[in-house]
């Protein structure tokens with residue numbers, strides 16, 4: 079496929095693009111590196127975040143396949159389920175969200191509140207995080223048996239189509255950087271289900287850039303992330319019929335910022351959330367971007383990211399999580 083072919087693929091418009099590329103002058107001064115932020119928290123759909131880009135391609139595919147209900151899964155405060163529910167509604171489809179856990183204390187807040195307002199059918203699988211895909215499949219089987227046409231979206235929308243969306247997001251960033259004559263030394267992103275990381279890496283290769291992609295895992299162990307990223311880049315390469323060869327050194331995943339567990343805040347993430355708000359008036363979230371910014375700050379302090387370097391931080395959203403974990407955020 080040529081670049082033109084890729085841009086001509088079916089796409090259901092959901093995101094407000096391009097998202098801004100902002101300078102963070104006060105944080106930059108504090109850290110001694112120039113930090114720019116790619117504002118994918120501002121993609122617009124139902125409070126924004128990275129999933130809106132992926133869903134443009136996934137929903138278009140669902141519509142082409144004449145599906146009538148989207149089925150996906152995640153944690154109980156999944157941003158992905160909230161955004162998928164909104165995308166489904168915008169496309170006139172039904173939606174089922176499959177949770178691998180139950181709401182703690184039965185409270186309906188944050189993303190879960192938004193899921194309810196969007197009228198998503200919510201299923202609690204009480205499964206292990208790694209069994210979620212099977213639970214999503216079971217819901218699809220049940221819907222098919224009832225005469226419905228489900229479209230299965232794996233956790234996080236991390237498929238070749240999701241990666242393709244982030245390949246093009248990287249191209250969007252590259253155009254902004256070129257226009258402003260900025261040559262970054264590194265990008266820092268959150269690595270969850272790995273589609274965003276893999277897509278950006280695919281974009282770096284496809285568009286012949288040479289910018290290291292530092293992923294901060296917030297859930298899976300590093301080796302699992304590496305395997306997922308390798309697989310997703312390979313699938314994306316096959317889909318766009320373009321060699322996207324990866325060296326081991328291209329896959330950089332930092333495992334030391336996840337803390338006790340997925341969705342459990344760390345003191346460093348808490349501190350990063352307050353620092354960004356008070357220096358730049360920008361909110362980060364406790365589950366994803368707070369931990370990732372804690373990673374960026376530590377990588378600067380450890381000189382992995384050199385003084386005076388230029389670093390692009392991808393803000394991938396997740397703000398409703400702030401309202402789900404107020405005690406964690408406040409350190410109570």
Ligand SMILES: Cc1ncc(COP(=O)(O)O)c(C=O)c1O
Pocket residue numbers: 127128156157158234236268269270271272273274275363366367394395396397
């Ligand atoms: C706010 C936020 N940032 C980052 C990610 C991670 O993206 P990915 O699942 O593509 O690795 C997610 C995934 O749910 C998210 O909700």
